Amino acid sequence: xxxxxxxxxxxxxxxxxxxxxxxxxxxxxxxxxxxxxxxxxxxxxxxxxxxxxxxxxxxxxxxxxxxxxxxxxxxxxxxxxxxxxxxxxxxxxxxxxxxxxxxxxxxxxxxxxxxxxxxxxxxxxxxxxxxxxxxxxxxxxxxxxxxxxxxxxxxxxxxxxxxxxxxxxxxxxxxxxxxxxxxxxxxxxxxxxxxxxxxxxxxxxxxxxxxxxxxxxxxxxxxxxxxxxxxxxxxxxxxxxxxxxxxxx
Ligand SMILES: Nc1ncnc2c1ncn2[C@@H]1O[C@H](COP(=O)(O)OP(=O)(O)OP(=O)(O)O)[C@@H](O)[C@H]1O
Ligand SMILES: [Mg+2]
Numbered sequence: 516x517x518x519x520x521x522x523x524x525x526x527x528x529x530x531x532x533x534x535x536x537x538x539x540x541x542x543x544x545x546x547x548x549x550x551x552x553x554x555x556x557x558x559x560x561x562x563x564x565x566x567x568x569x570x571x572x573x574x575x576x577x578x579x580x581x582x583x584x585x586x587x588x589x590x591x592x593x594x595x596x597x598x599x600x601x602x603x604x605x606x607x608x609x610x611x612x613x614x615x616x617x618x619x620x621x622x623x624x625x626x627x628x629x630x631x632x633x634x635x636x637x638x639x640x641x642x643x644x645x646x647x648x649x650x651x652x653x654x655x656x657x658x659x660x661x662x663x664x665x666x667x668x669x670x671x672x673x674x675x676x677x678x679x680x681x682x683x684x685x686x687x688x689x690x691x692x693x694x695x696x697x698x699x700x701x702x703x704x705x706x707x708x709x710x711x712x713x714x715x716x717x718x719x720x721x722x723x724x725x726x727x728x729x730x731x732x733x734x735x736x737x738x739x740x741x742x743x744x745x746x747x748x749x750x751x752x753x754x755x756x757x758x759x760x761x762x763x764x
């Protein structure tokens with residue numbers, strides 16, 4: 516599998532609180548290197564606060580890093596994003612704040628297309644169908660939908676521009692267990708040619724969706740394991756996640 520994204524020696528520190536003039540910084544990412552193959556679904560796991568979302572925001576161009584490089588199809592990430600508008604998107608945990616509560620669902624889904632100057636309205640019924648929602652939902656507002664329905668809307672919006680890379684950052688974490696399964700099945704059905712980075716605390720969800728799992732610990736990638744290698748995990752964070760998941764015992 517050729518590399519779609521190559522992350523090399525990524526480092527990022529954050530300023531510690533302590534007043535405006537404080538220059539003390541705390542490292543979050545120390546030395547993070549990994550590759551995502553073209554069309555691969557890769558999971559990124561690790562303890563809370565370890566820097567998983569920081570990695571996703573840096574990949575998406577929402578946050579700067581201090582050092583290291585990110586190549587997408589061999590091109591520096593900022594240039595790739597500029598040359599491929601809409602080809603990278605994301606679904607986050609908090610579906611309530613991901614969209615304007617006053618907008619109709621149709622407008623929420625169509626907005627990324629409209630921003631690109633594409634005819635958007637006609638695409639909405641097809642996008643709703645792709646995430647398992649009825650066309651009439653387009654007229655509703657976010658408060659008229661369940662959490663699971665709203666997360667489907669966020670996924671429809673994220674795939675509207677036909678992205679080639681999607682980050683799912685804890686995209687199923689705040690949903691009920693039965694709804695989580697539905698959404699995981701929906702995401703699995705979208706895979707096709709798209710490249711996925713699936714960020715989660717839930718090793719079972721990761722194993723359901725992704726043939727390879729990365730474990731972030733202490734500011735770098737502690738391990739990269741395929742499903743068949745999980746039983747031989749050596750890093751503490753991988754062992755703890757595996758031991759907490761019943762089917763792996
Ligand atoms: N905007 C911010 N300003 C200051 N510190 C931040 C900011 N965002 C995150 N942090 C800090 O950076 C570190 C990494 O946070 P990050 O959100 O990347 O972790 P995470 O692995 O995604 O955690 P979780 O599993 O809880 O989502 C944490 O210590 C967090 O408190
Ligand atoms: Mg996070």
